[in-house]
Amino acid sequence: MKMKIKAIAVNTFKESARNKMFYLLVFFGILFALSSKLISFLTLGDAIKVLKDTGLAAINFFCVLIAIFTGINLVYKEIEKKTVFNILSKPVSRDQFIIGKFLGLALTMLTALAAMAGIFFLFVALSGGGFDLKIILYFFMLFLELLVIVAISLLFSSFTTPILSFIFTVSLYLIGHIMWTFNEFKLILRVPFWKYFTQALYYLLPNLDKFNIKNEVVMNTALNPWTIFFSVLYALAYILALLAVTILIFRKRDFQ
Amino acid sequence: MKALEIKDLKKTFHSNFLFKKYRVLKGINLNVEKGEIYGFLGPNGAGKTTTIKCILGLLFPDQGEILIDGQPAAAVASRCRIGFLPENPYFYDYLSARELLFFSASLFNLTAAEVRDRVAALIHQVGLSGHQDLKLRKFSKGMIQRLGLAQALIHNPDFLILDEPFSGLDPIGRKDLRTIILSLREQGKTIFFSSHILQDMEMMVDRVGIILNGSMRREGKLSELISRSTQYYEIICSHIAEKELAKIQANFACRDGQYSITLASDSDINQVVESIIHNNGRIVAVNQVKMTLEDIFFNEMGPSRPATTGPHRPATTGDSR
Ligand SMILES: Nc1ncnc2c1ncn2[C@@H]1O[C@H](COP(=O)(O)OP(=O)(O)O)[C@@H](O)[C@H]1O
Ligand SMILES: [Mg+2]
Numbered sequence: 325m326k327m328k329i330k331a332i333a334v335n336t337f338k339e340s341a342r343n344k345m346f347y348l349l350v351f352f353g354i355l356f357a358l359s360s361k362l363i364s365f366l367t368l369g370d371a372i373k374v375l376k377d378t379g380l381a382a383i384n385f386f387c388v389l390i391a392i393f394t395g396i397n398l399v400y401k402e403i404e405k406k407t408v409f410n411i412l413s414k415p416v417s418r419d420q421f422i423i424g425k426f427l428g429l430a431l432t433m434l435t436a437l438a439a440m441a442g443i444f445f446l447f448v449a450l451s452g453g454g455f456d457l458k459i460i461l462y463f464f465m466l467f468l469e470l471l472v473i474v475a476i477s478l479l480f481s482s483f484t485t486p487i488l489s490f491i492f493t494v495s496l497y498l499i500g501h502i503m504w505t506f507n508e509f510k511l512i513l514r515v516p517f518w519k520y521f522t523q524a525l526y527y528l529l530p531n532l533d534k535f536n537i538k539n540e541v542v543m544n545t546a547l548n549p550w551t552i553f554f555s556v557l558y559a560l561a562y563i564l565a566l567l568a569v570t571i572l573i574f575r576k577r578d579f580q
Numbered sequence: 581m582k583a584l585e586i587k588d589l590k591k592t593f594h595s596n597f598l599f600k601k602y603r604v605l606k607g608i609n610l611n612v613e614k615g616e617i618y619g620f621l622g623p624n625g626a627g628k629t630t631t632i633k634c635i636l637g638l639l640f641p642d643q644g645e646i647l648i649d650g651q652p653a654a655a656v657a658s659r660c661r662i663g664f665l666p667e668n669p670y671f672y673d674y675l676s677a678r679e680l681l682f683f684s685a686s687l688f689n690l691t692a693a694e695v696r697d698r699v700a701a702l703i704h705q706v707g708l709s710g711h712q713d714l715k716l717r718k719f720s721k722g723m724i725q726r727l728g729l730a731q732a733l734i735h736n737p738d739f740l741i742l743d744e745p746f747s748g749l750d751p752i753g754r755k756d757l758r759t760i761i762l763s764l765r766e767q768g769k770t771i772f773f774s775s776h777i778l779q780d781m782e783m784m785v786d787r788v789g790i791i792l793n794g795s796m797r798r799e800g801k802l803s804e805l806i807s808r809s810t811q812y813y814e815i816i817c818s819h820i821a822e823k824e825l826a827k828i829q830a831n832f833a834c835r836d837g838q839y840s841i842t843l844a845s846d847s848d849i850n851q852v853v854e855s856i857i858h859n860n861g862r863i864v865a866v867n868q869v870k871m872t873l874e875d876i877f878f879n880e881m882g883p884s885r886p887a888t889t890g891p892h893r894p895a896t897t898g899d900s901r
Contacts, residue, residue, distance in 0.1 A: 331686035335672070342674040405670045410731065413636040413664040414687040417656050579638040580593065 328416050329424040336428025337435070340394050346436070349393075353386030353440045358447055372453040377542045379447070380459070383440045384466055384538075388497065390436050391429075391470045395477030396489045399425055408579060418574045426478055426567060433470045437463060458541045461552070468559040469535035473497060475566035476530065482570050483577070500532030534558055581650050583739050583770040584612040584635065589644035591630055604630050606794040608644070612772050612787075617765050619785035619802075620774040621877065627794040628774040629667050632743050636664055648739070660688070663732035667743040667774075669724060673717035677708055677727050680716065681734055688735040695734075702730040707756055721748040729760065740764065742773035746780045758784055778877055790880055797880045811870050813843040815852060820861030828855040838864060 340346045357379040402408045402425075411421055441463045449455065476496055480489035506526040513519050534555040540547050589608040592601050605627050612618045622628050633639040635646055635653055646653035648662065671680050678699060685695040703712045706726040711719070719727065725748050732740060745761075746754055761771055762784060775781060781788055782802075789799040798805065817825075818838045825832060825839055829852055832841040843849060846868075853863055 327689075328687050331683060335675075335683050339672065339674055406666065407670055407672055409636075409638060409664075409666045410669070410671065410684070411687065412638060413659060413662070413666070414684070415656050415659045416687050576640075578640060579633065 329420050329427065332411065332416070332421060332424025333427035333431060336398055336425055337431045339398060340429075340432040341435070343394075346390065346394070346432070349386050349390045350436050350439055353383050353436075354443050356382035356386070357440060357444050372448065372451060373542055375448060375451055375453070376456075376459070377538075379444055380462060380538055380541070383437075383444060387433065387437055387440065387466060387470055388473060391433055391473040392477055392490065392493050392497070394432055395429055395474040396481045396486050396493065398429065399478055399481040400486045400489065403579065406579075412579070418577075419571050422478070422482070422567065422571050422574050426475065429474045429478070430471055433474060434467065437467055437470065456541070458537075458544070458547070461547070462537055462541045465535040465537050465552070465555065468556065469532055471563055472530055472532065472535075472559055472566070475563045475570070479566050479570045479573075482574050496530060497532065500530040501536070503529065503531040503533060530562055531558070581614070582611050582647070583614045583616075583649065584610070584618075584772060585645075585647040585650075586610045586631070586635070587645040587647075589631065589634060589646065590642045591627075591634060591639060592642055604794050605634070605641075608791070608794070608796055610789045610796060610799055612770060614770050615765065615768055616786040617761060617771045617784055618773070619781035619788040620772060620791065621776070621778065621781055621788050622774070622791035623776050623881070626776075626791045628776075628791060629743055631791070632664075632667075632741055632774065635741060636662070660735075661738045663735065663737035663740045665725075665728045665732045665740075665742040665745055668747070669728035671716050671724065671727065671731070673715065676713045676715055677703065677719075677730075678712040680727065681731060684731040684734045690735060698734055698736065702733055705733075705760065706730045722750055722753045725749055725753065726756075729757065737769070739770045740772065742771065744775060745773050746775055746777060754780070790877060792880060811868060813846055813849060814865075814867040814869050815841040815843065815849065815856070816864040816867070817841070817856050817861045818864055820856060820859055824859045825856070825861070828852060828859070 359382075402411075408421070412418065441459075445455070445459070448459075473493065477489060477493045480492045484492070503526060506522050509522045510519055510526075513522065537547060537552075539545070586608050589605050590603075591605040592603050594601055608627070608631055610618075610620075620628055620631070630639065634641045635648070636659065637654055637656075648658045651658050672683075675683065681699045681702065682695065685699065690698075703709055706729050708723065708726055708730065711723065716724065716727070725745070729742070729745065732742070742761075745757055749757060761773070764771055785802055787799065787801050788805065790797045816838055820839065822834070822839075825841075829841045829843075831843075832839050834840075841852060843852065849866060853866070856863060
């Protein structure tokens with residue numbers, strides 16, 4: 325049973341690893357991360373700091389792009405091109421299929437991130453910056469965020485078209501980074517219903533800012549280990565919940 | 581115990597808009613015995629693929645019971661001994677044939693040695709030797725169909741379900757597939773395959789089920805279906821005036837200067853032949869015409885279709901899609 329999940333995960337990874345688009349995005353991520361060196365020449369101040377600031381932002385942007393695109397594409401294509409028939413007509417449960425897909429996507433994201441991070445570290449070192457444990461932590465937190473994004477896109481692509489999945493996932497990503505506004509809303513709103521409504525949304529929607537520790541990394545300020553710990557728990561709980569909903573939808577699905 | 585038993589299977593599709601309903605399966609009943617080749621015959625849109633998807637758990641029936649080896653088909657375990665070739669199959673085009681077979685094998689509980697042996701043997705058996713490392717995006721439709729059969733056989737299943745396996749194959753491919761299916765029956769396997777082409781069936785099936793508009797019309801042994809059906813006799817003659825012939829037998833047709841007379845029973849043959857000779861006509865042939873599966877099929881389709889009895893009925897070969 326574990327072997328089947330593994331087989332599906334490895335095959336999913338193979339699919340992205342043999343896709344030119346994947347390499348293109350990884351390449352651009354690295355390119356933009358490195359071009360921050362240029363910016364650091366042009367700006368005054370701490371060159372290493374600028375390099376970290378813009379470099380990490382570039383890696384973040386391209387990894388999120390890869391997560392959304394592969395997450396949406398891989399499951400939808402499987403259904404659209406009917407390759408899913410070849411899997412589900414064998415003794416493979418729908419749960420195993422979804423879990424395998426998710427793990428394969430996770431492996432894909434890990435590879436993309438590792439490639440970009442490796443080159444970034446090398447570059448920082450060459451530019452005279454020391455090895456920074458906090459940057460490792462930054463990448464780890466980014467990886468958690470990518471897993472949440474992948475799980476979101478998996479959920480949407482299990483029941484709707486790629487375009488709608490894309491719109492929903494991007495919207496959730498953007499909203500996920502401005503969750504603090506919901507607290508502001510709570511203060512402004514007077515009608516109790518809307519107060520509770522925004523409160524409910526606040527707990528329901530993914531709070532992706534929890535995974536963003538760029539300021540602490542770039543400014544080199546202290547990080548609270550408990551905050552990190554709870555963010556990790558939050559990510560795991562959120563991913564499990566998303567996968568559970570995806571599986572429930574997928575179990576009921578007719579493949580026409 | 582039967583290999584497959586379907587009782588009163590019903591399925592309705594709902595279109596997304598207008599809440600329109602399509603009753604695609606209206607109570608399918610069929611039985612596939614162990615060790616036989618069962619032909620599931622019906623025109624396009626009859627509901628063959630829908631039935632097959634219900635068997636494999638890709639679609640959930642509205643109503644009815646599907647038993648495989650006496651066990652409910654909904655259970656994942658029921659698919660351990662089934663090999664399935666979908667209609668117009670599509671496989672991951674970034675894989676090679678060999679990689680796809682290894683991937684398919686990994687979804688069953690097989691040992692590494694078993695897998696290696698089976699992959700090598702199947703690539704040879706379906707005629708893909710020399711192409712095993714080619715990426716599937718470079719495969720032709722016929723090659724994909726052959727590969728589809730190989731992946732269906734990867735775990736040496738007892739029961740094969742093939743949806744339109746002959747479509748997309750050239751004459752050599754058809755012959756190869758027929759040979760493979762017959763040899764699988766020799767090995768004691770059960771084969772259930774669908775087709776809208778009658779010739780595919782006549783050469784090999786033990787029993788057929790005819791499906792039309794989501795209902796089963798007939799099911800039975802091919803030999804019974806054919807012998808039970810009426811036969812007729814045909815006399816072909818020439819060098820006789822039509823006027824004279826009309827006096828002997830009113831029921832005839834003219835083709836290429838020859839006349840074809842149709843008789844319902846053999847008791848009149850001698851008398852008609854004698855009369856023709858007596859009128860200086862020439863007997864070209866006397867044929868006993870058996871009803872073919874095709875005739876049965878068109879009879880079942882009702883009067884909306886043109887009658888196609890007789891030796892010169894239009895050919896229905898080829899893929900009408
Ligand atoms: N998703 C769907 N929605 C509505 N009708 C469908 C859908 N899929 C198939 N059908 C209809 O169901 C009928 C049976 O289809 P199918 O089982 O594929 O037939 P066959 O395999 O015998 O050619 C057809 O009339 C087809 O138009
Ligand atoms: Mg069909």
